[in-house]
Amino acid sequence: MSVFLLSELLDACQGMSAKFITQFGLKIKEVRERLELSQEDLADLAGLHRTHISLIERGQRSARLETIEKLAVALRVQPSELIPQIVMPKK
């Protein structure tokens, strides 16, 4: 594989992750606002720092499984409902 192709592939992959993380953040914000909770409320319910919630919602911080679970419990939804759909790349 040429360096050019490898670099394009890496760019595409990084773009893919960033979009996924951003969409996750938007989903958290959407459900939180539907429940009329502030970021502070959600932070308290989930046992996370408000700054952490803010960064996640703006797609500036990824989340680990345990954070996804805590957010789901705090928002009273199944964790899978917080996970964005993806467009499957062609094989």
Add this chain to the structure above:
Amino acid sequence: MSVFLLSELLDACQGMSAKFITQFGLKIKEVRERLELSQEDLADLAGLHRTHISLIERGQRSARLETIEKLAVALRVQPSELIPQIVMPKK
């Protein structure tokens, strides 16, 4: 809140996360085996290290959103299908 209650709560939360991470790992293993892929195959497809896959499948390593997405793309499933269901704690 008493120290005793706080300590119990922390134990319960850690137990909760560990179960969630273990179930995620089992799901990855189940889908990988259904597709007749080795851990090495999956590692190559997802652009991850085989050791990383092994640790995730055994519930010894959590996964970030970007890893969940990479595994989903490699396994040709929606990321939400890899996420375990939880029993919602009572309010």
